Amino acid sequence: MFWSRWLDWKQALTIVQPETLIRWHRRMFKLFWHWKSRPGRPRLPRNIRELIVRMARENPSWGQGRVSDELSLKLGIFVSPRTVRAYWPTDPDGRCRRTSSQRWQTFVRNHAKSIMACDFLVAVTARFRVLYVFVVMEVGSRRILHCNVTAHPSADWTLQQFREALPGDHGNKFLIHDRDAIFSAELDQGLGSFGLRVLRTPVRAPQANAYCERLVGTIRRECLDFLIPLSESHLRTILKEWIRHYNEGRPHRSLGPGIPADTHNNKDRNIQRLRTGSRHRFPSRCTVRAKPILGGLHHEYSLEKKAA
Secondary structure (H helix, E strand, O other): OOHHHOOOHHHHOOOOOHHHHHHHHHHHHHHHHHHHOOOOOOOOOHHHHHHHHHHHHHOOOOOHHHHHHHHHHHHOOOOOHHHHHHOOOEOOOOOEOOOOOOOHHHHHHHOHHHEEEEEEEEEEOOOOOEEEEEEEEEOOOOEEEEEEEEOOOOHHHHHHHHHHHOOOOOOOOEEEEOOOOOOOHHHHHHHHOOOOEEEEOOOOOHHHHHHHHHHHHHHHHHHHOOOOOOOHHHHHHHHHHHHHHHHHOOOEHHHOOEOHHHHHOOOOOOOOOOOOOOOOOOOOOEEEEEEEEHHHOEEEEEEEEOOO
């Protein structure tokens, strides 16, 4: 009735045969049934599809059946392995990703307690003399094992640094270093006599030695960017004090936070805290002591009881 006020519905009428009407109905039903009977099963919800991809990437040794069991038994999402296969991540070339592979980061984490990493960095003195700083770190505890300075680095000098850094009963099994010419084949053979297996980083892949690269950046940002070494001995003295602070007094967020020396010795640093009724108040019988590092460039803070 409403549309009849605005349109002349009588002009839209068309007289057809009953067979024509039936033919139209059959054709429309055929189109409707084709839409309703789309081939294949309906797609899983997006969050479940993303969860399947996440499980496959986070667990490289899992197959499609393992992912299906994990979803069914623990999360109550009942899907078959064939359904999981439909959403399985693929490599850039279109092939199904190998489940036996693992990421470099996963390998490093699993072996962190027995892995060392080393690298060189450059420092310039007040007289523009170029010095080379060699550092060796323990990946699991983030502890700097050794550091030394030289103006003429060589493979023999570098091998001597490892003799000074490693005790006879060390538990390290792997050493990561880049493809610098200093790390020659003779040097790697000498490291094998220490019970170390050398892991050379791939070409143009600094992230493969990310822990030591980050340490080099920390040395620059927290030490060398603020100080101008006057000589080789002066640079060695500066680094010695900063490394003691790094190993024994500097908190590391990647450790929980924690202190590298405590992590290496499996020590839990229990700081005595007196109850004050509020977590935003200092204990009334204690005072805060600040210990300057490198002339006040950094400080280490601790609680001390007040004298009676």
